[in-house]
Amino acid sequence: MATILIAPLPVPSHVNSSxxxxxxxxxxxxxxxxxxxxxxxxxxRAEGFEFSAVFGDIFPRGKIAELRVTSAKLRGLRLLWxxxxxxxxxxxxxxxxxxxELDEHFARLRPALLICDEKLRHxxxxxxxxxxxxxxxxxxxxxxxxxxxxxxxxxxxxxxVIPGEKLLMALGLxxxxxxxxxxxxxxxxxxxxxxxxxxxxxxxxxxxxxxxCPREFAEVGGQSAPGEYLYLEPCIDLERREAEFPWERLRDxxxxxxxxxxxxxxxxxxxxxxxxxxxxxxxxxxxxxxxxAVGSTGDPAAFKVPPNVIAVKVAxxxxxxxxxxxxxxxxxxxxxKECIYFGVPMVSIPLQFDQPDIGRLVEHxxxxxxxxPPEVTADRLIAALEEVVRNPAYKRACEALRxxxxxxxxxxxxxxxxxxxxxxxxxxxx
Numbered sequence: 029m030a031t032i033l034i035a036p037l038p039v040p041s042h043v044n045s046s047x048x049x050x051x052x053x054x055x056x057x058x059x060x061x062x063x064x065x066x067x068x069x070x071x072x073r074a075e076g077f078e079f080s081a082v083f084g085d086i087f088p089r090g091k092i093a094e095l096r097v098t099s100a101k102l103r104g105l106r107l108l109w110x111x112x113x114x115x116x117x118x119x120x121x122x123x124x125x126x127x128x129e130l131d132e133h134f135a136r137l138r139p140a141l142l143i144c145d146e147k148l149r150h151x152x153x154x155x156x157x158x159x160x161x162x163x164x165x166x167x168x169x170x171x172x173x174x175x176x177x178x179x180x181x182x183x184x185x186x187x188x189v190i191p192g193e194k195l196l197m198a199l200g201l202x203x204x205x206x207x208x209x210x211x212x213x214x215x216x217x218x219x220x221x222x223x224x225x226x227x228x229x230x231x232x233x234x235x236x237x238x239x240x241c242p243r244e245f246a247e248v249g250g251q252s253a254p255g256e257y258l259y260l261e262p263c264i265d266l267e268r269r270e271a272e273f274p275w276e277r278l279r280d281x282x283x284x285x286x287x288x289x290x291x292x293x294x295x296x297x298x299x300x301x302x303x304x305x306x307x308x309x310x311x312x313x314x315x316x317x318x319x320x321a322v323g324s325t326g327d328p329a330a331f332k333v334p335p336n337v338i339a340v341k342v343a344x345x346x347x348x349x350x351x352x353x354x355x356x357x358x359x360x361x362x363x364x365k366e367c368i369y370f371g372v373p374m375v376s377i378p379l380q381f382d383q384p385d386i387g388r389l390v391e392h393x394x395x396x397x398x399x400x401p402p403e404v405t406a407d408r409l410i411a412a413l414e415e416v417v418r419n420p421a422y423k424r425a426c427e428a429l430r431x432x433x434x435x436x437x438x439x440x441x442x443x444x445x446x447x448x449x450x451x452x453x454x455x456x457x458x
Contacts (some may be wrong), residue, residue: 029057030140030450033080036165037145038068038092040291041362045167045240047265050077052442059302061137063144074269082133083121089449097325117205122150122208122397130154141450143238150212152235157216158221161348161453162235163258163446168361169239170257170381174389232256236449241365242436245429248392251252258445261436262365270344278318278340278351285310285413286372287356287380288321290363299323303331303378306356308406309413310337320341339352346370354416356409359398360385368395368429373422375412377401394425 032053034272036046043126050060055075061078062068066089069079095114124130134142139160146150146164155162205268209228213220220228233255274310278284287306289299303322310318311334318336321343322328328339345363349355349370357363359376361452364386367374374396378387387398416422 029059031059031138032059032141032143032446033061033063033134033137033139034165035063035142035144035148035151036068036148037167038064038298040166041360042145042167043068043071044265044268045263046143046165047268048263049073049165049222049238049240049260049266049442050075050191051267056443056447058443063133065092079224080137082125082130083419086117086120093324093359100325109311118203122204125154126208126211129227131158134160135156140454141446143446146237146257150209151229152230153209153212153216153218153220156218156234157212161450163449164230164232164235166237166239169241169386169389170237171382171385173252174248174385174390175392203339217273227421237444240361242384242432243366245365245389246395248389259436260445261440262369262433262443263442264346264362264366264369266346269281270345270347271340271342273340273344273347274338275347280319282315282336284316284348284352285316285354285356286345286352287318287344288343288345289323289358289377290357290360291324292428298379302401302404303405305406305409307331307333307339309409310334312406313408313413319348330415354413356413359383359390361386363431364390365393368426369433371423371426371430373416375399375409375416377404383457393429394421395429396422 034046034050036042038339050062054060059078061080062072063080063082065087066081066084067087069081069089072079075201099107099110107403130151134155135158141161142151142155143163143165146166152162152164162355177259206228210220210441212218213228219234221229223229236255237257237370239257239259241259242261243259245262246259263390289302303320303326306318306320310316310320314334316336316339319340321340322331324341326341328341331339349366349372352372354374355363355374357367357369357374357376357417359378360383364374364376374390376387376390376396376398378384378398379401390396391398397416399408399412
């Protein structure tokens with residue numbers, strides 16, 4: 029069997045979305061090794077996987093968590109200066125990539141396949157130069173597959189240019205992502221493509237994207253070209269470890285609302301305001317029970333918590349979705365898929381990145397309501413929750429998509445399309 033290297037972006041949502049794939053491949057007899065910075069090593073070893081650490085001198089264990097806490101406390105010029113220092117560290121990583129540090133790493137591990145996060149595209153270019161087949165792991169839905177809705181914001185596309193990017197790069201305020209990608213492409217003979225806006229992108233015919241869902245969930249705005257994407261099952265890892273929780277405090281005679289806005293919302297003023305709206309909404313429905321997660325850097329004691337609320341830092345989402353009637357989430361891809369998997373309709377509040385696009389999917393499929401963050405108040409949140417809970421159409425839409433999820437799991441699983449790709453790619457000359 030093959031040695032397969034998996035390199036996720038080192039944030040919880042991206043790591044979590046890779047676990048089901050890794051377990052599926054491992055159960056098929058493949059050797060699975062995770063590649064990444066030490067920040068995620070302990071978690072992945074605890075899940076039963078081998079781990080190969082890189083750039084540990086620049087980003088040692090605990091560094092990312094420390095940066096998140098520090099940046100949440102800073103404002104203005106102090107925050108700018110702090111971020112500038114961290115971008116210098118990221119640029120060190122890029123320099124060492126160009127110098128060949130990862131080439132040596134790949135040569136030692138000798139993988140038959142690299143599965144890397146599509147945001148770590150530099151690794152794809154290096155692997156191509158070494159003759160290693162690559163699949164890009166996309167934890168969300170590409171924006172080109174989702175129809176735009178007039179008058180609503182759209183998440184950033186792959187070819188979007190940061191205004192004044194060259195100046196910001198010269199000032200050390202933006203990492204050297206694209207210049208490094210071009211350098212690596214020249215070194216490794218990778219034929220980069222260019223967007224209409226002049227941004228370099230990978231060729232999906234060389235390294236297709238793995239989409240962690242059935243085609244019926246993603247392709248609502250038109251069909252993709254053959255070979256661009258490999259569709260899997262929803263890849264929800266039901267075996268993953270979850271946070272401890274006072275389960276004895278839940279009451280079976282009350283409707284349960286789960287409120288969690290993801291791991292990247294911590295520390296912002298907007299997140300604080302939305303949480304306060306959640307607690308105020310809960311106070312308006314004492315006959316319901318709420319579980320509200322305030323975030324890993326938050327403090328439940330900092331909020332006015334009504335008696336019908338269990339406030340925690342991090343909630344065991346999978347366990348609670350088995351009991352919840354509705355979830356308030358941030359339109360994160362993983363959270364939306366997990367709601368559908370358990371047949372739980374939702375109220376989504378898209379905050380950033382791809383979340384406005386995923387919020388459009390929520391409404392397109394009829395599995396919930398989407399509220400723009402500036403419009404969220406306790407009253408509007410309660411009105412949306414009431415609508416989703418009382419109208420059975422939302423539950424029916426969840427159940428219809430859930431069937432596609434379960435059929436995808438039963439028919440080909442996570443490992444099947446990956447093994448087929450590996451067989452085709454290794455049989456053909458690179």
